[in-house]
Amino acid sequence: MNRDRRRRNGPGGRETHVKARLPSAPNGRVPEPQGKRFLIGLIVAAWGLARPGAAEAAPVPPAMDAPSEAIPPADAVAARLEPARERLFAARENSLGMKFVPVPGTKAAFCVWETRNRDFRAFKADHDSGSFENQSLNGADQPVVNVSWDDAKAFCDWLTRTERQKGLIGKAQSYRLPTESEWGVAVGLNDARGGTSTNQGERITADYPWGREWPPPKGAGNYSGAESAWSSARMNGYRDHHAVTAPVGSYGPNRHGLFDLGGNVWEWCEDWYDSSQQFRALRGGSWGTTGPGDSMLSSGRGRGRPGERGSFGGFRVVLSSPSP
Numbered sequence: 001m002n003r004d005r006r007r008r009n010g011p012g013g014r015e016t017h018v019k020a021r022l023p024s025a026p027n028g029r030v031p032e033p034q035g036k037r038f039l040i041g042l043i044v045a046a047w048g049l050a051r052p053g054a055a056e057a058a059p060v061p062p063a064m065d066a067p068s069e070a071i072p073p074a075d076a077v078a079a080r081l082e083p084a085r086e087r088l089f090a091a092r093e094n095s096l097g098m099k100f101v102p103v104p105g106t107k108a109a110f111c112v113w114e115t116r117n118r119d120f121r122a123f124k125a126d127h128d129s130g131s132f133e134n135q136s137l138n139g140a141d142q143p144v145v146n147v148s149w150d151d152a153k154a155f156c157d158w159l160t161r162t163e164r165q166k167g168l169i170g171k172a173q174s175y176r177l178p179t180e181s182e183w184g185v186a187v188g189l190n191d192a193r194g195g196t197s198t199n200q201g202e203r204i205t206a207d208y209p210w211g212r213e214w215p216p217p218k219g220a221g222n223y224s225g226a227e228s229a230w231s232s233a234r235m236n237g238y239r240d241h242h243a244v245t246a247p248v249g250s251y252g253p254n255r256h257g258l259f260d261l262g263g264n265v266w267e268w269c270e271d272w273y274d275s276s277q278q279f280r281a282l283r284g285g286s287w288g289t290t291g292p293g294d295s296m297l298s299s300g301r302g303r304g305r306p307g308e309r310g311s312f313g314g315f316r317v318v319l320s321s322p323s324p
Protein backbone atom coordinates (compact mmCIF):
# COMPACT_ATOMS: atom_id res chain seq x y z
CA MET A 1 0.00 0.00 0.00
CA ASN A 2 1.31 3.35 0.90
CA ARG A 3 4.93 3.55 1.65
CA ASP A 4 4.96 6.72 3.62
CA ARG A 5 8.06 8.30 4.79
CA ARG A 6 8.75 11.58 6.38
CA ARG A 7 11.62 13.93 6.06
CA ARG A 8 12.53 16.69 8.44
CA ASN A 9 14.34 19.64 7.08
CA GLY A 10 16.04 22.35 8.98
CA PRO A 11 15.87 23.48 12.55
CA GLY A 12 12.15 24.10 12.45
CA GLY A 13 11.50 20.44 11.82
CA ARG A 14 9.65 20.87 8.55
CA GLU A 15 8.20 17.54 7.69
CA THR A 16 7.76 15.95 4.38
CA HIS A 17 5.38 13.05 4.24
CA VAL A 18 5.03 11.14 1.11
CA LYS A 19 3.35 8.20 -0.35
CA ALA A 20 5.92 8.09 -2.94
CA ARG A 21 7.01 11.32 -1.38
CA LEU A 22 4.37 13.87 -0.70
CA PRO A 23 5.18 16.52 1.83
CA SER A 24 3.14 16.65 4.92
CA ALA A 25 3.28 19.85 6.78
CA PRO A 26 4.07 21.85 9.79
CA ASN A 27 2.60 22.10 13.24
CA GLY A 28 -0.57 23.58 14.69
CA ARG A 29 -2.76 23.95 17.71
CA VAL A 30 -6.20 25.03 18.94
CA PRO A 31 -7.93 26.82 21.81
CA GLU A 32 -9.75 25.15 24.61
CA PRO A 33 -13.51 25.07 24.22
CA GLN A 34 -15.48 27.09 26.69
CA GLY A 35 -18.25 25.43 28.61
CA LYS A 36 -20.92 28.02 27.86
CA ARG A 37 -23.98 26.30 26.51
CA PHE A 38 -25.16 29.12 24.33
CA LEU A 39 -21.81 29.18 22.64
CA ILE A 40 -21.90 25.48 22.01
CA GLY A 41 -25.39 25.90 20.63
CA LEU A 42 -24.11 28.58 18.31
CA ILE A 43 -21.28 26.41 17.23
CA VAL A 44 -23.47 23.46 16.54
CA ALA A 45 -25.96 25.64 14.69
CA ALA A 46 -23.31 27.25 12.51
CA TRP A 47 -21.64 23.97 12.03
CA GLY A 48 -24.73 22.04 11.16
CA LEU A 49 -25.32 24.37 8.26
CA ALA A 50 -22.08 23.42 6.69
CA ARG A 51 -21.58 19.81 7.53
CA PRO A 52 -21.73 17.67 4.46
CA GLY A 53 -25.09 16.06 4.27
CA ALA A 54 -26.74 18.79 6.34
CA ALA A 55 -28.47 20.25 3.33
CA GLU A 56 -28.75 17.00 1.43
CA ALA A 57 -30.60 14.02 2.77
CA ALA A 58 -27.48 11.91 2.60
CA PRO A 59 -26.19 11.01 6.03
CA VAL A 60 -22.63 11.69 7.00
CA PRO A 61 -20.79 8.45 6.43
CA PRO A 62 -19.55 6.69 9.50
CA ALA A 63 -16.15 7.84 10.63
CA MET A 64 -13.61 5.27 11.65
CA ASP A 65 -13.34 6.69 15.10
CA ALA A 66 -16.07 9.25 15.19
CA PRO A 67 -16.47 11.39 18.26
CA SER A 68 -19.66 10.71 20.15
CA GLU A 69 -20.51 14.38 20.17
CA ALA A 70 -19.51 17.46 18.26
CA ILE A 71 -16.06 18.63 19.14
CA PRO A 72 -16.40 22.26 20.10
CA PRO A 73 -14.20 24.65 18.21
CA ALA A 74 -11.22 26.16 19.81
CA ASP A 75 -10.15 29.67 19.89
CA ALA A 76 -11.81 32.90 20.81
CA VAL A 77 -15.10 31.16 20.42
CA ALA A 78 -17.46 34.04 20.91
CA ALA A 79 -15.43 36.29 18.65
CA ARG A 80 -15.53 34.09 15.62
CA LEU A 81 -18.62 31.96 15.74
CA GLU A 82 -21.22 34.58 15.09
CA PRO A 83 -19.46 35.79 11.95
CA ALA A 84 -18.92 32.17 10.92
CA ARG A 85 -22.62 31.44 11.40
CA GLU A 86 -23.63 34.39 9.27
CA ARG A 87 -21.20 33.41 6.56
CA LEU A 88 -22.37 29.83 6.52
CA PHE A 89 -25.98 30.92 6.22
CA ALA A 90 -25.03 32.88 3.14
CA ALA A 91 -22.81 30.17 1.66
CA ARG A 92 -23.27 29.53 -2.02
CA GLU A 93 -23.58 25.90 -3.08
CA ASN A 94 -22.27 24.70 -6.43
CA SER A 95 -23.40 21.84 -8.66
CA LEU A 96 -21.52 19.28 -6.55
CA GLY A 97 -22.89 20.54 -3.25
CA MET A 98 -19.63 22.25 -2.35
CA LYS A 99 -20.29 25.37 -0.25
CA PHE A 100 -18.40 28.61 -0.84
CA VAL A 101 -18.01 31.74 1.24
CA PRO A 102 -16.24 34.95 0.28
CA VAL A 103 -13.12 35.74 2.25
CA PRO A 104 -12.69 39.49 2.77
CA GLY A 105 -9.33 40.71 1.60
CA THR A 106 -9.27 38.27 -1.32
CA LYS A 107 -11.07 38.16 -4.65
CA ALA A 108 -12.03 34.57 -4.11
CA ALA A 109 -14.77 32.60 -2.46
CA PHE A 110 -13.33 29.65 -0.57
CA CYS A 111 -14.90 26.24 -0.34
CA VAL A 112 -15.66 25.82 3.33
CA TRP A 113 -14.38 22.23 3.11
CA GLU A 114 -11.41 20.49 1.66
CA THR A 115 -12.41 18.74 -1.56
CA ARG A 116 -14.13 15.48 -0.67
CA ASN A 117 -13.83 12.08 -2.25
CA ARG A 118 -17.44 12.51 -3.42
CA ASP A 119 -16.52 15.74 -5.20
CA PHE A 120 -13.44 14.39 -6.89
CA ARG A 121 -15.23 11.24 -8.01
CA ALA A 122 -17.72 13.34 -9.94
CA PHE A 123 -14.68 14.13 -12.06
CA LYS A 124 -12.82 10.83 -11.82
CA ALA A 125 -15.21 8.08 -10.77
CA ASP A 126 -12.60 5.46 -10.05
CA HIS A 127 -10.32 7.57 -7.92
CA ASP A 128 -8.84 5.62 -5.03
CA SER A 129 -7.68 7.60 -2.02
CA GLY A 130 -6.40 4.35 -0.57
CA SER A 131 -5.91 3.40 3.03
CA PHE A 132 -3.34 3.76 5.73
CA GLU A 133 -2.65 1.00 8.26
CA ASN A 134 -5.87 -0.70 7.15
CA GLN A 135 -7.93 2.43 7.80
CA SER A 136 -9.85 3.68 4.80
CA LEU A 137 -9.22 7.08 3.27
CA ASN A 138 -12.04 6.54 0.80
CA GLY A 139 -15.13 7.73 2.71
CA ALA A 140 -17.34 10.00 0.63
CA ASP A 141 -16.91 12.89 3.05
CA GLN A 142 -13.29 12.31 3.86
CA PRO A 143 -11.02 14.70 1.96
CA VAL A 144 -9.66 13.29 -1.26
CA VAL A 145 -5.99 12.30 -0.98
CA ASN A 146 -3.48 10.69 -3.29
CA VAL A 147 -4.01 13.59 -5.64
CA SER A 148 -1.17 15.53 -7.21
CA TRP A 149 -1.11 19.25 -7.88
CA ASP A 150 -1.72 18.37 -11.52
CA ASP A 151 -4.77 16.30 -10.52
CA ALA A 152 -6.13 19.15 -8.43
CA LYS A 153 -5.73 21.62 -11.29
CA ALA A 154 -7.41 19.19 -13.69
CA PHE A 155 -10.38 18.95 -11.31
CA CYS A 156 -10.64 22.74 -11.14
CA ASP A 157 -10.47 23.08 -14.90
CA TRP A 158 -13.11 20.39 -15.39
CA LEU A 159 -15.44 21.99 -12.86
CA THR A 160 -15.00 25.42 -14.45
CA ARG A 161 -15.73 24.04 -17.90
CA THR A 162 -18.74 22.03 -16.71
CA GLU A 163 -20.38 24.86 -14.78
CA ARG A 164 -19.77 27.41 -17.51
CA GLN A 165 -21.45 25.09 -20.00
CA LYS A 166 -24.43 24.82 -17.68
CA GLY A 167 -24.53 28.57 -17.20
CA LEU A 168 -23.94 28.20 -13.47
CA ILE A 169 -20.93 30.48 -13.42
CA GLY A 170 -19.99 33.34 -15.67
CA LYS A 171 -17.21 33.38 -18.23
CA ALA A 172 -15.13 35.55 -15.95
CA GLN A 173 -15.44 33.11 -13.08
CA SER A 174 -13.28 30.07 -12.58
CA TYR A 175 -12.40 27.42 -10.05
CA ARG A 176 -8.78 27.19 -9.03
CA LEU A 177 -6.53 26.58 -6.05
CA PRO A 178 -5.97 29.40 -3.58
CA THR A 179 -2.75 31.33 -3.83
CA GLU A 180 -0.61 31.17 -0.73
CA SER A 181 -1.38 34.80 -0.09
CA GLU A 182 -5.13 34.12 -0.21
CA TRP A 183 -4.70 31.07 1.98
CA GLY A 184 -2.83 33.20 4.51
CA VAL A 185 -5.70 35.67 4.64
CA ALA A 186 -8.20 32.85 5.03
CA VAL A 187 -6.32 31.33 7.96
CA GLY A 188 -6.13 34.72 9.65
CA LEU A 189 -2.50 35.71 9.19
CA ASN A 190 -3.38 39.23 8.11
CA ASP A 191 -5.53 39.63 11.21
CA ALA A 192 -2.67 38.44 13.36
CA ARG A 193 -0.47 41.00 11.62
CA GLY A 194 -2.82 43.87 12.21
CA GLY A 195 -4.14 43.88 8.69
CA THR A 196 -0.76 43.76 7.04
CA SER A 197 -0.70 41.29 4.23
CA THR A 198 1.87 38.55 4.53
CA ASN A 199 4.54 37.57 2.11
CA GLN A 200 4.82 34.08 0.75
CA GLY A 201 7.27 32.09 2.81
CA GLU A 202 7.44 34.50 5.70
CA ARG A 203 7.72 32.59 8.94
CA ILE A 204 5.45 34.02 11.61
CA THR A 205 5.86 32.46 15.01
CA ALA A 206 3.13 31.73 17.52
CA ASP A 207 0.19 32.10 15.17
CA TYR A 208 -1.72 28.90 14.63
CA PRO A 209 -4.98 28.25 12.80
CA TRP A 210 -6.76 28.15 16.18
CA GLY A 211 -5.03 31.10 17.80
CA ARG A 212 -1.86 31.61 19.82
CA GLU A 213 -2.10 28.90 22.45
CA TRP A 214 0.24 25.99 22.78
CA PRO A 215 -0.29 23.06 23.15
CA PRO A 216 -3.30 22.77 20.84
CA PRO A 217 -6.56 22.97 22.74
CA LYS A 218 -9.14 20.25 22.49
CA GLY A 219 -10.92 20.31 19.15
CA ALA A 220 -8.11 22.19 17.41
CA GLY A 221 -8.31 20.00 14.37
CA ASN A 222 -7.25 16.64 12.98
CA TYR A 223 -3.55 16.29 13.65
CA SER A 224 -1.37 13.38 14.71
CA GLY A 225 -2.59 13.03 18.27
CA ALA A 226 -2.49 10.03 20.55
CA GLU A 227 -5.09 8.34 18.31
CA SER A 228 -3.11 8.68 15.10
CA ALA A 229 -2.32 5.85 12.72
CA TRP A 230 0.82 7.80 11.87
CA SER A 231 2.95 6.09 14.48
CA SER A 232 6.19 7.85 13.64
CA ALA A 233 5.18 10.98 15.46
CA ARG A 234 2.27 11.67 17.76
CA MET A 235 1.57 14.68 19.94
CA ASN A 236 1.58 13.86 23.60
CA GLY A 237 -1.47 15.14 25.40
CA TYR A 238 -3.54 15.75 22.28
CA ARG A 239 -6.30 13.52 21.02
CA ASP A 240 -8.73 14.33 18.23
CA HIS A 241 -10.63 11.08 17.62
CA HIS A 242 -9.53 10.53 14.01
CA ALA A 243 -6.68 8.15 13.30
CA VAL A 244 -6.47 9.10 9.64
CA THR A 245 -8.42 11.70 7.63
CA ALA A 246 -11.61 12.98 9.28
CA PRO A 247 -14.84 13.71 7.39
CA VAL A 248 -14.65 17.37 6.43
CA GLY A 249 -16.32 19.72 8.91
CA SER A 250 -15.68 17.48 11.92
CA TYR A 251 -14.17 20.41 13.83
CA GLY A 252 -15.35 23.96 14.31
CA PRO A 253 -15.20 26.64 11.62
CA ASN A 254 -12.88 29.61 11.79
CA ARG A 255 -14.26 33.14 11.77
CA HIS A 256 -14.62 33.09 8.00
CA GLY A 257 -16.70 29.92 8.18
CA LEU A 258 -13.91 27.67 6.89
CA PHE A 259 -13.24 24.19 8.26
CA ASP A 260 -10.00 22.25 8.56
CA LEU A 261 -7.62 24.92 7.32
CA GLY A 262 -5.30 23.52 9.94
CA GLY A 263 -4.86 19.74 9.86
CA ASN A 264 -6.72 16.92 8.10
CA VAL A 265 -4.86 17.22 4.77
CA TRP A 266 -2.16 19.47 3.37
CA GLU A 267 -3.76 21.76 0.80
CA TRP A 268 -2.15 22.36 -2.56
CA CYS A 269 -1.84 26.04 -3.49
CA GLU A 270 -1.36 27.66 -6.88
CA ASP A 271 2.13 28.90 -6.13
CA TRP A 272 5.52 27.46 -6.64
CA TYR A 273 7.23 26.67 -3.34
CA ASP A 274 10.66 27.60 -4.59
CA SER A 275 12.22 30.04 -6.99
CA SER A 276 13.65 27.20 -9.04
CA GLN A 277 10.07 26.01 -9.61
CA GLN A 278 10.52 22.37 -8.75
CA PHE A 279 7.91 22.16 -6.03
CA ARG A 280 4.39 23.41 -5.50
CA ALA A 281 3.39 24.79 -2.11
CA LEU A 282 1.12 23.06 0.38
CA ARG A 283 -0.38 24.69 3.45
CA GLY A 284 -2.09 23.79 6.68
CA GLY A 285 -0.64 20.50 7.94
CA SER A 286 -2.36 17.17 8.01
CA TRP A 287 -3.55 14.25 10.10
CA GLY A 288 0.11 13.20 10.21
CA THR A 289 1.41 16.53 11.49
CA THR A 290 2.75 17.04 14.98
CA GLY A 291 4.18 19.92 16.89
CA PRO A 292 5.72 22.01 18.10
CA GLY A 293 7.38 23.00 14.90
CA ASP A 294 6.91 25.05 11.80
CA SER A 295 4.41 22.67 10.24
CA MET A 296 1.60 23.64 12.59
CA LEU A 297 2.09 27.38 12.29
CA SER A 298 -0.40 29.25 10.13
CA SER A 299 2.62 30.35 8.12
CA GLY A 300 3.98 26.80 7.85
CA ARG A 301 4.58 25.45 4.37
CA GLY A 302 4.90 22.02 2.81
CA ARG A 303 6.04 21.19 -0.67
CA GLY A 304 5.59 18.57 -3.33
CA ARG A 305 6.51 18.07 -6.94
CA PRO A 306 3.54 18.76 -9.22
CA GLY A 307 3.06 15.07 -9.97
CA GLU A 308 3.50 13.71 -6.46
CA ARG A 309 0.66 12.07 -4.57
CA GLY A 310 0.41 11.04 -0.95
CA SER A 311 -1.88 10.01 1.88
CA PHE A 312 -1.45 13.40 3.57
CA GLY A 313 -2.08 15.72 0.67
CA GLY A 314 -5.37 17.03 -0.75
CA PHE A 315 -6.67 20.41 -1.79
CA ARG A 316 -9.27 23.11 -1.34
CA VAL A 317 -10.92 24.94 -4.20
CA VAL A 318 -11.74 28.62 -4.53
CA LEU A 319 -14.12 30.29 -6.95
CA SER A 320 -12.45 33.28 -8.45
CA SER A 321 -14.73 36.08 -9.56
CA PRO A 322 -14.30 39.66 -10.70
CA SER A 323 -16.47 40.67 -7.75
CA PRO A 324 -16.93 37.83 -5.34
Ligand SMILES: [Ca+2]
Binds near residue numbers: 222223224242243244
Ligand atom coordinates in the same frame (compact mmCIF):
# COMPACT_ATOMS: atom_id res chain seq x y z
CA1 LIG B 1 -5.87 12.73 14.23
